[in-house]
Every structure is written in C-alpha cells, then in structure tokens.
Amino acid sequence: MSEHVHAHEHSHHITPFGTLMATFIKLAILMAATIAWAFFAPQILGNTPISSVINNLVALGIACVKAWLVIQIFMGVKFQSNVVKTYAILGFVWMTLMFTMFADYGTRQWEPVQGWTPGDTQQALPRADQPYEEAIPPRSKINIPEGKH
Amino acid sequence: MAISLDKMNQPQDVVYEQFEDLGQQQETYVLGMWAFLVTEVMFFGIMFLAYTIYRWKYQPYFYALHQELDWKIGGLNTFILLMSSFSVALAVHFHQRKMKMPVLLCLGFTNLCALAFLVIKLLFEYIPKWNKGHYPGPGFSWDSTYIPANIAQLWYSLYFGTTGLHALHVVIGIILFSVLMFLIAKDHPIISDYLPTEMLGLYWHFVDLVWIFLYPLYYLMPK
Numbered sequence: 125m126s127e128h129v130h131a132h133e134h135s136h137h138i139t140p141f142g143t144l145m146a147t148f149i150k151l152a153i154l155m156a157a158t159i160a161w162a163f164f165a166p167q168i169l170g171n172t173p174i175s176s177v178i179n180n181l182v183a184l185g186i187a188c189v190k191a192w193l194v195i196q197i198f199m200g201v202k203f204q205s206n207v208v209k210t211y212a213i214l215g216f217v218w219m220t221l222m223f224t225m226f227a228d229y230g231t232r233q234w235e236p237v238q239g240w241t242p243g244d245t246q247q248a249l250p251r252a253d254q255p256y257e258e259a260i261p262p263r264s265k266i267n268i269p270e271g272k273h
Numbered sequence: 274m275a276i277s278l279d280k281m282n283q284p285q286d287v288v289y290e291q292f293e294d295l296g297q298q299q300e301t302y303v304l305g306m307w308a309f310l311v312t313e314v315m316f317f318g319i320m321f322l323a324y325t326i327y328r329w330k331y332q333p334y335f336y337a338l339h340q341e342l343d344w345k346i347g348g349l350n351t352f353i354l355l356m357s358s359f360s361v362a363l364a365v366h367f368h369q370r371k372m373k374m375p376v377l378l379c380l381g382f383t384n385l386c387a388l389a390f391l392v393i394k395l396l397f398e399y400i401p402k403w404n405k406g407h408y409p410g411p412g413f414s415w416d417s418t419y420i421p422a423n424i425a426q427l428w429y430s431l432y433f434g435t436t437g438l439h440a441l442h443v444v445i446g447i448i449l450f451s452v453l454m455f456l457i458a459k460d461h462p463i464i465s466d467y468l469p470t471e472m473l474g475l476y477w478h479f480v481d482l483v484w485i486f487l488y489p490l491y492y493l494m495p496k
Contacts, residue, residue, distance in 0.1 A: 136295075136296070136299055136369060136467075138366060138369045138370065139362070139365075139366060140366075141363070141366060144359065144362045144363060144366060145359075147359075147362075148355070148356075148359040148362075151355055151358075151359075152352070152355060155348070155351055155352065155355065158488070158489055158493065159344065159348055159493065162344070162489070162493035162495070165495060166495065166496065171496060175495075176332070176495045176496060179495035180495060183489040183493060183495075184486070184489065184490075186489075187485050187486050187488075187489055190485045191482050191485055191486070194358065194478050194481060194482055194485070195478075195482070197362075198358055198359070198361075198362045198474075198478050199474075199475055199478045199479075200365075200471075204300070204303060205300055207300070207304060208300065208303055208304050208307055211304060211307035211308060211311060212307055212310075214311050215310065215311040215312075215313075215314025215315060215318070216314065218311075218314065218315060218318070219314060219318045219321075222318060222319075222322060223322065223325070226322055226325075226326065266333040266334070267333075268333060268334070268336075268337040268419045268420065269419070
C-alpha cells in the first residue's frame with residue numbers, strides 16, 4: 125500500500141477561492157431578488173389567479189437557479205465524473221416524476237371525507253349529514269381581510 | 274503529544290487496498306454520499322408534495338396563515354445558512370490544500386452559523402407559536418373567524434413537519450461538524466484525506482438547498 129501514497133496527489137479538482145466567492149455573491153444577489161420579487165410582483169402582475177401562478181413560477185425559478193449554483197459549484201458536481209453527475213440528478217428526476225403523477229390530484233374532485241369539513245372548530249368530528257362540496261366554498265368566494273387570521 | 278494547528282500531520286492521500294488509485298477512491302466516497310442524498314431528496318420531496326397538494330386546495334387560507342411568519346426572520350436565516358454553506362465550501366478548499374487551521378476556522382464558523390440558525394428559529398418562531406397554541410396537537414387553540422381550525426392545523430402540521438425535519442438535519446450537522454473538527458484537530462488517522470470534510474460538506478449544502486426552496490414557499494407566498 126505504501127507505494128500508492130502520494131501517487132496521485134493532484135488527481136482531485138480544487139475549486140479556486142475566487143470561484144467560491146463569486147458563487148456566494150451570486151447566491152446572495154439571487155436571495156435579494158427572491159425577496160424583492162415577492163414584494164414587487166403583486167404590483168407588476170396585479171391580483172388575478174394567473175398572476176399568482178406566474179409569481180410562484182418565477183420565485184421557484186430563482187430557487188432552481190440558486191440550487192443549480194450550489195450543486196454545480198459548492199457541491200462540485202461540475203467537476204465530478206459522469207456517474208456522480210447521474211446520481212446527482214437522480215433524486216430530482218424522481219421528484220419531477222412524483223409531482224407529474226400527483227398533478228392528477230389537481231384535476232379531480234376530492235372524495236368526500238367524513239369529519240374533514242371547515243365546520244369543525246376544534247377537531248375533526250364525523251359530519252355525515254353535510255355534503256363536502258358545500259362545506260368548502262370555491263376559491264373566489266373565500267374573502268379573508270388582509271392581515272386577519 | 275502536542276497538537277499542531279498549522280498543517281495536517283497525519284499521512285495524507287492514503288489509497289486503501291480495495292481501490293485502484295486515489296481518483297477511484299475519492300469518486301467512490303462522493304458517489305456513496307450522493308446515493309444517500311438521493312434518499313434525502315425523496316424524504317423531503319414528499320413534504321413538498323404534501324405542501325403542494327394542500328396549498329392547491331386551500332390557497333386563500335394558506336396565504337392568510339403564512340402572514341404570521343416573518344419574512345425578515347426567514348430571510349436572516351436564509352442568509353445565515355448561505356454563509357455557512359460558503360464556509361463549508363471554503364473548508365473543503367483549504368483541506369484540499371492541507372491547511373489545517375483555516376479548515377478548523379471554516380468548520381467552526383459553519384457550526385456557529387448552524388447554532389445561530391437554530392436559536393433564531395426557536396426564539397422568534399417556534400416558541401412564540403407554541404405559547405399561542407399554534408401547533409398541531411392536543412394543545413392546539415384557534416379563535417379565528419376567517420380560517421377554519423382544521424385547515425389551520427393542517428398548515429401548522431406542514432410548517433412544523435417540514436421546518437422541523439430541516440432543523441433536525443441542522444442539529445445532526447452540528448454534531449457531525451463538531452466530531453469532524455475534533456478529529457482534524459487531533460490529527461486522527463481516520464482523516465487520511467479531505468474526503469470526510471467533502472462528504473459532510475455535501476450533506477450541509479443539501480441542508481442549505483432544502484431551505485432555498487422552503488423560504489419562498491413558506492415565507493414569501495403570493496396571494
């Protein structure tokens with residue numbers, strides 16, 4: 125074993141300090157962008173159902189760019205072999221598949237579940253007499269004043 | 274034996290007999306860590322899925338409920354985690370260059386950031402909510418006229434479940450970083466190259482990654 129010592133001393137990639145520093149600054153700027161977007165988006169987009177979707181997509185888009193920077197530079201996947209790269213994307217491929225499959229939930233009526241109605245004030249109790257569809261008002265009919273909860 | 278802090282004293286870059294060369298050995302370690310991180314992505318993924326399904330259903334209520342969370346506290350914690358992530362990346366960088374004292378300083382700073390994250394979370398978020406009875410469980414109390422109690426319980430289950438799981442990872446990170454710092458300071462033979470720092474760094478970056486998505490989803494929710 126001893127003859128292997130120091131045999132491949134420089135086989136690994138050392139990410140330069142400047143690259144790490146630049147990545148940190150980029151991440152801090154993107155963090156500020158996330159916060160700024162959350163406050164300015166309602167003024168830019170107005171207050172319609174579609175603007176909420178766009179707002180979410182942009183916020184998560186920024187988060188994805190941040191995640192990409194962290195994975196590529198801080199975690200060093202950019203400098204790793206292809207097999208490590210494959211493992212690094214595996215979890216996120218699985219996430220995408222899972223979310224795609226569960227998109228089904230958004231396209232169906234939920235099954236009425238006993239005891240899960242907004243009428244219960246403290247805990248879930250069976251309310252077989254109350255139809256579920258009446259219990260949950262449609263989104264447009266829910267009006268909660270700003271700052272009240 | 275006096276402990277030297279200026280350079281790594283133990284034999285470095287030892288290739289163990291089951292590996293062809295150092296490159297293969299290092300790749301194997303990193304690959305194993307990523308295999309673990311895939312299971313972590315699955316673990317947290319299901320929390321994000323539950324959040325997505327219920328927010329899709331109860332968006333107006335969730336928006337009202339999220340107003341209790343302070344984006345400034347969340348933002349501060351985001352920045353603290355970002356700094357800690359950067360300092361772990363620096364620790365790996367210095368360990369690759371076999372500079373012992375900078376490695377220990379960087380890991381120490383990371384641990385401080387992790388502790389600060391937990392203290393801020395406990396003092397400004399968990400404990401005030403706990404005192405108001407805003408947590409899922411038998412002591413739950415709710416007096417809103419606008420939001421049904423069961424939807425509020427659902428929200429607090431998601432909030433405490435997801436951020437609690439994340440906080441648990443931070444606690445585990447603090448313990449592991451402390452052990453690693455001790456072993457590096459002692460020149461323990463188990464630290465035969467920079468890979469232990471690298472692998473723990475991967476874990477910590479993942480903890481940061483989770484928070485990168487949690488922050489906009491829980492603290493900066495659009496109406």
